[in-house]
Amino acid sequence: MSDQPLTEGERPKADLLLFGGLVVTMNPHWEVIEDGAVAVHKGEILDLGPSRELLARYEAGETMDASGAIVMPGLVNAHTHAATSLFRGFADDKPLKQWLEGYIWPAEKTFVNQERVRWGTLLAIAEMIRGGTTIFLDMYFFEDVVAESARKSSMRVVLGEALFEMAGPSHRPFPDALAFNRHLLETYRLDPLISVSVQPHSTYTVSPDNLLRAKDLADEFGAVFGLHASETAEEVAGVRQKTGHSPAQLLAHLGLLDDRVLLFHGVHLNQTEIAVLAETRAGVVHCPEANLKLGSGVAPLPALLEAGVRVAMGTDGPASNNDLNLWGEMQMASKIHRGVSGNPNAVTAREVLAMATRVGADLIGMGDQLGSLEIGKRADMILIGLDKPHLVPMYDVYSHLAYAVGRSDVDTVVIGGRPVMRDRQMLTVNEDEVIAHVREIGGEIKHWLDAR
Numbered sequence: 001m002s003d004q005p006l007t008e009g010e011r012p013k014a015d016l017l018l019f020g021g022l023v024v025t026m027n028p029h030w031e032v033i034e035d036g037a038v039a040v041h042k043g044e045i046l047d048l049g050p051s052r053e054l055l056a057r058y059e060a061g062e063t064m065d066a067s068g069a070i071v072m073p074g075l076v077n078a079h080t081h082a083a084t085s086l087f088r089g090f091a092d093d094k095p096l097k098q099w100l101e102g103y104i105w106p107a108e109k110t111f112v113n114q115e116r117v118r119w120g121t122l123l124a125i126a127e128m129i130r131g132g133t134t135i136f137l138d139m140y141f142f143e144d145v146v147a148e149s150a151r152k153s154s155m156r157v158v159l160g161e162a163l164f165e166m167a168g169p170s171h172r173p174f175p176d177a178l179a180f181n182r183h184l185l186e187t188y189r190l191d192p193l194i195s196v197s198v199q200p201h202s203t204y205t206v207s208p209d210n211l212l213r214a215k216d217l218a219d220e221f222g223a224v225f226g227l228h229a230s231e232t233a234e235e236v237a238g239v240r241q242k243t244g245h246s247p248a249q250l251l252a253h254l255g256l257l258d259d260r261v262l263l264f265h266g267v268h269l270n271q272t273e274i275a276v277l278a279e280t281r282a283g284v285v286h287c288p289e290a291n292l293k294l295g296s297g298v299a300p301l302p303a304l305l306e307a308g309v310r311v312a313m314g315t316d317g318p319a320s321n322n323d324l325n326l327w328g329e330m331q332m333a334s335k336i337h338r339g340v341s342g343n344p345n346a347v348t349a350r351e352v353l354a355m356a357t358r359v360g361a362d363l364i365g366m367g368d369q370l371g372s373l374e375i376g377k378r379a380d381m382i383l384i385g386l387d388k389p390h391l392v393p394m395y396d397v398y399s400h401l402a403y404a405v406g407r408s409d410v411d412t413v414v415i416g417g418r419p420v421m422r423d424r425q426m427l428t429v430n431e432d433e434v435i436a437h438v439r440e441i442g443g444e445i446k447h448w449l450d451a452r
């Protein structure tokens with residue numbers, strides 16, 4: 001609300017008033033406002049309602065005509081490695097173990113430094129904004145550079161330095177990487193755009209002792225704790241051989257599961273493990289395209305939802321997917337499980353949309369601030385123009401969003417009340433500059449690949 005008391009006849013101020021749109025709030029009541037408006041002040045949603053009422057009620061600093069467009073919350077990408085955009089398509093068609101050990105990890109050791117993480121992250125941010133993603137949970141190296149890149153782009157991010165025991169590109173042994181993560185947690189504690197999580201890579205690359213240390217750090221700051229878990233059958237067998245437990249069982253055994261824990265992938269989970277996740281309120285980030293492309297399998301999404309496990313949507317890194325397109329993930333999630341189960345209602349349009357918005361925000365620890373358009377939440381919104389052959393007529397907006405809308409249909413993106421893309425013009429990322437730098441880096445990587 002306005003900082004100054006209003007004198008009679010004076011209208012409260014809104015920095016931005018968006019009007020005339022079909023406002024799909026994604027709130028728990030699935031409210032949709034036709035010819036709706038959203039008033040934004042100081043980066044937050046001040047009011048929502050019919051355009052006529054809000055236009056009369058507020059004095060707007062700036063207005064945005066959303067006629068003919070859907071207005072909805074920005075999408076939440078709950079698992080990615082943004083800067084691996086540099087490695088997109090460089091070693092496809094291989095199983096995960098060979099892909100990681102033969103290509104990704106050696107290439108990362110050779111090429112990943114702060115400068116390259118900067119350009120790779122900026123490239124990924126541009127791709128995400130263009131596709132309507134307004135926050136991403138990132139696990140990579142040099143996450144301070146990821147923070148700078150996000151801030152420069154007015155993009156929202158949840159950082160997490162990739163915590164490994166083997167030497168990585170940032171050459172930080174585990175205790176140093178953990179200390180660096182602590183530094184990130186302290187530095188960005190009150191940042192409006194940047195949040196910090198704790199992300200050990202997995203149960204097969206980090207020992208139980210170090211997993212416990214990492215969780216202690218997360219708990220000290222009330223931060224989200226995320227890791228790859230049960231992505232492939234081979235991984236599950238390996239961890240079982242080493243520890244006597246599957247990855248999910250090991251996490252339960254160590255007492256690490258609670259409502260601030262995220263398992264990335266969760267492809268190979270049995271009913272007992274699913275019940276434990278439901279009981280502990282730990283979440284799963286579903287990344288169906290990466291799982292399919294790497295031949296890892298199909299996660300038991302219907303069983304997870306049935307058991308009441310909270311599931312978010314993630315793209316995984318663009319080197320394994322090969323894009324950062326949550327619309328594609330939603331389509332895949334809604335369809336693959338029907339094909340596998342033979343049940344045409346195995347996962348509904350509303351369920352996948354909730355995963356990519358409200359539930360995703362909840363799982364990354366920001367359910368009170370993001371994921372739906374509600375008064376008091378941060379103003380992260382996207383506009384999807386409907387005047388297109390593949391989007392008329394429209395009988396059910398959720399059907400359109402889940403099955404017909406694609407990332408190039410996102411016209412305008414607002415993060416924290418600030419437009420970052422307007423009518424497909426990028427406003428905070430200099431794409432030409434980023435693309436030129438990434439082409440140059442790509443040339444060096446190609447040279448290395450050719451010599452292998």
Ligand SMILES: [Zn+2]
Nearest residue numbers: 228264316317
């Ligand atoms: Zn991943």
